[in-house]
Amino acid sequence: MTEVKGAEEVREDNPYITEPNLDFDPPEALSEAEAERQVEYLREAVRFHDYRYYVLNDPVISDHAYDQLFDRLETLEDEFDLQTEDSPTQRVGGEPVEELGTVEHVTEMLSIDSSGDAEDVRDFADRVEREVDDVQYTCEPKFDGLSVEVIYVDGEYERAATRGDGETGEDVTQNVRTIESIPSRLRGDYPDYLAVRGEVYMPRDEFHEHNRELVEQGEEPFANPRNAAAGSLRQLDPSVTAERPLDCFFYDVLAAGESEEAAREAEGRGEEGARGLDTHWEEHQTLPDWGLKVNDRVELVDDIEGFVEYRDDLQEVREDLNYEIDGTVAKVNDRHLCQELGSTSRHYRWAYAYKFPPRTETSKITDVVVQVGRTGRLTPVALLEPVEVGGVTVSRASLHNQEEIAELGVDVGDEVKVERAGDVIPYIDEVVEEHTEGYFELPDECPVCGSDVEYEGPIAYCTGGLACPAQLKRAVEYFASDDGLDIEGIGEEAAETFVEEGLVDHDVADLYELDESDLTQLEGWGEKSAHNLLDELEDSRHPPLDDFLAAIGIPEVGPTVARDLAAHFETLDAFLDADREDFEEVEGIGPTVAAHIQDFLENERNREVIERLRDEDHLGEPEPFTTAGGEELEGLTVVFTGSVEGWTREDLQELVERHGGDATSSVSSATDYLVVGENPGTTKREDADEHDVPEIDPEEFFDLVEERGVDVER
Incomplete structure (x- = not known):
């Protein structure tokens, strides 16, 4: 058998690795035992080829051969009723969930302080180097996608959540399961418990193709790849997410250890529980060994000037990348030093983002369309000759209101500079060349129903209701x-x-x-x-x-x-x-x-x-x-942590408040109970212990409120 990297993860007699045998017998010719054995080989092979394709970017078989292996696996699972939750075929999506619940993160997922000024970056380095010595920096692209926490237990995919507010995020477990580059099972010598942070994104070429399809179907296109990724990941129906071309880069170990409890204590910050990963660079080198895809543009530099140079070099090739970035990130490489530096309430003190300037381009306004919203607000939208702004084809831009139009002096036919604020929303920055006199004026009558238009400050409204x-x-x-x-x-x-x-x-x-x-x-x-x-x-x-x-x-x-x-x-x-x-x-x-x-x-x-x-x-x-509530829970103060099946955090809080109680977001000495659901965080439980606040599970909570006269549909 040809030696191929990663092949040690599969059995030597697996016939579907290199030059796979695609001459399959019909399913009816197989016994149940033969089908089970072939399914095991196929699952192993599909996972291996996913690893070669998504993580190593070095496939060893053609797309056509891969499709045949996948189809055969799917056929046998259907014919012999052999589906399992962790099978690669289950990425096509499961049953729609009723709503996205929330879960607490293993450890806080903070944001990164940023600036587009090199001097601010150097000031960051000065602050770091006043606290610690011998600093190297790991340099990474700053991805413009959606940050997620992904958890593996005993090497098996367990759950995933969006960053949310940093402490809790939306439960997107089923949706993330459909992303092919995120393995359902880890490889190699992985920790028993692993929480990693990654960025879900939509590749730029796939984004353009997906938007083209939406327009052809008469649907509203996405404004940019980040919105496309975020909207796709937050679908209530996982099968919709499965149809979207999503991908993911991993870049941080949040927690790792022999158990969840040990990992939470270690918090993945260079302690023993993190499998000896003393630096972010080692982390970057090790994640692919576990089957997790990383970006190939990560570098290690000896000082902050090396990072500034890294950022300038990456900006030069930015348009050649097949993913959106809006800057670069410097991380203190030594994880033990990161632990010493700590964080503020919002930002890590050991990381800083050096952002790119916003992209600007010029285009011609071909028309101005006045849209009418739900409240009757009239919003003028400039239609543009399509222009590439940072890899995104922009064909329209908001003009906001009549006051802004007058200030810009903009009209149909003018050449204008188009900018994307925060690399996201296109807008007209200035008129580069006028081709008309005056400026566009909103109509006196609603363009849809003909009702009078009235103004509230600079905002125009249709009076038609x-x-x-x-x-x-x-x-x-x-x-x-x-x-x-x-x-x-x-x-x-x-x-x-x-x-x-x-x-x-x-x-x-x-x-x-x-x-x-x-x-x-x-x-x-x-x-x-x-x-x-x-x-x-x-x-x-x-x-x-x-x-x-x-x-x-x-x-x-x-x-x-x-x-x-x-x-x-x-x-x-x-x-x-x-x-x-x-x-x-x-x-x-x-x-x-x-x-x-x-x-x-x-x-x-x-x-x-x-x-x-x-x-x-x-x-x-x-x-x-x-009639919908009362004062049954007056005097009761509770805090919720973790998820409760069938309930969102907001629904639980509303239940308490509607019946006269208080549902707060943090534990204090005034808290009566901490309600602990599935996958709870540690912070609130530690606070409850400190303030001697009793913990109860969801069933005990529902029993409590029912004893006070509140009817609950469990």
Whole structure:
């Protein structure tokens, strides 16, 4: 057998490694034992070839041969019912999850302080070198993707989470499982417990191809690769993530050891639990041995000037890379010194990012389109002759408002400089060459419905309210969204279809007049999807007052403000009878939000919609806020850590607060209980121990609140 790097991980008699035998017998010719043995070989081979392709970037078989091996594995697993969770075939995605929960990180995932000024970088080095001696720096690209924590137990993929706020992140375990470059099983001499940090990104060439497909399908393209990666990873349905071309670089060991407890204590900062990885450079060299992909642009330098030179060199080749970076990162190489330097509440003191200047290009404005949003706000968007700005084809840029347009003096036909703020959002920086006199002016009438346009400061609004089809589409979408009544089955596409087909042509109350024949005549809608939506609509009738207030689309009134309003006024009639001064009496609501609420309610069309909705033939009367809770938990203060199956952290906190209790984010002497779910963090448990706060599990928590008279659906 030909010697190939990494082949020590597979059995010598595996026929699918080099020059694989692709002449397969039909499945029916195999016994169950023969099928099981072939599946073992195929899984081993597919993992090996994934490692060669994604980690070493050095495949030993063709893509066509790989596809045949993968297809054969999938066929045998289906024919003989041999699927396992860790099989490579399971990357195609699992059942959609109801929502993304949150989990606490093993150790804090802090951000990195940054600057685009070389002197700030040198000041960072001065601060470091005043504290420690003999400093080398590991230099890395600063990836413009989405940071994730990935955990392996006994070499098997366990879970993954986004960075979130640094202490807790979104649980994206099933979605990350679909990324082919992230192994389901580690290789080599790996730690028993390993938590690593990586960056999920969408390769630039794949990003352009994916955006082209979206445009061809009439869908909204992603603005940039980072948004594409983040949006893909946060899908509720893992099979959607599996269809997106995502990749990942790993660059930091967060924790490692013989057990989770030992790893948490070591925190992966150069202690014995980190498998003797004394430096970040050793870390970079070792991660591929475990099957984890690293970037090939990492370098080790002897001083900060070497890092500055590294950054300048990388900026020169930036456009040749197939991934987005917006700078470079210097890390103190010695992990023991990193531990000495520590961190602030937000940043590591041992790392610093030297950012690239924003990219700028010039292009010609071919047209200005005025978009109408859910609240009626008119947003002018400049359509540009397509221009490459940092590897991203920009064909439009925001002009924000009339005041900015006048200040720039920009009009159709002008040559303009296009910039991406923070390497993300395209905007017009200046007019390079004028081809017209004056500047573009927003219309006096809404371009969609013809209603008058009024201004609030520099912001223009359509006065048509929900009579405006553009606002009606967005209103329907928002009404059914998670922030509204959470009606599954109505998203952007369905909302646009309902309005365009005339099924919703008056206001959102029309949703409650839909029947099966209306829905099944639409393309892509069958009896099952129609029944499901009608059931969802039926279940949404008589919602709690706060959900109702959030759903009707009052500007600046989201779920939190809606809950405050509902708690203050308790009934819909009391809310409708209130004036601006009454609104300002609600805790947390200032003059601006109060004015928005008053203006919304003074609009005759909006009042009509509310009255139509509360009719029993439509949504029905919202339940008074007092019926949804009480003071059963008054005097109770709890903190949550870890995840609780079927519940988000926000839902748990709302349950407590709605019934008179307090749900805080940190443990103190005033805390009554720390509720400990799955995969808890250490910080809150240590604080609970320090303040003698008892720990209870979720079942004990639910028992407690039920004993106090709160009904809970477990």
